[in-house]
Amino acid sequence: MKIAVLPGDGIGPEVTAEAVAVIENLALPGLTLFTGDVGGIAYKRHGHPLPQATLDMARAADAILFGAVGDPDCDALDRHLRPEQAILGLRKHLGLFANLRPARVFAGLEHLSPLRADIAASLDLLIVRELTGDVYFGAKGQRINDAGEREGWDAMSYADHEVRRIAHVALRAAAAGGHKLTSVDKA
Structure with a gap:
């Protein structure tokens, strides 16, 4: 290796x-x-x-x-x-393109969590985050707005294949663990 x-x-x-x-x-x-x-x-x-x-x-x-x-x-x-x-x-x-971030509280450490111990003990969360579309590689810039202030902007865009491949990763992970899937947008 x-x-x-x-x-x-x-x-x-x-x-x-x-x-x-x-x-x-x-x-x-x-x-x-x-x-x-x-x-x-x-x-x-x-x-x-x-x-x-x-x-x-x-x-x-x-x-x-x-x-x-x-x-x-x-x-x-x-x-x-x-x-x-x-x-x-x-x-x-x-x-x-995929970042997998599991969140679990190890047995015996529930009391160290900001969550209630019973909730912390059952926490089993996987955040699947797309890393190559969106504002990472989109157009960016700065301009002076009508009020004379400087402002910045980013263009968020995804191609169909980017959405499909990250959705497949998330769906496979949810199915493998027998879990639900929730889609959350940064906006």
Whole structure:
């Protein structure tokens, strides 16, 4: 198994170093770790937040361990060069469109939840979030409105195939667990 380790910026290197230590401690046969640059550090070293070498490494990997991206020193860069474009680029180029976020409270920890203990104990929630359509890649801009104020805008749009594929992921997850499906819009 090949894992691309992409530490990135901020807390990313610290977090991925600990994850790598755990992975290496498993001593799994055939496991190979490769490290690449993403985000602000990649921009500073290579002139782009997602260098082609890193993208190629990610494509060849069986899994990606991604840290974090974001660097205040890069805030003034053009949008396509900002650190967060690394994660957006990986999602787009690798077809990583679904984010699965389970929410459960482990037995014995119910009292630590802000929910009532009986509700916390039965919590079994999976949030399925689409990652490549919507405002992530839609048109964005700024303008001066009629009142003379600066305002920003994002265009939200989805193609049929984007809606269908995320719906299929959510429907399969709900059916597998015998759960209901609720569709929620960010608007």
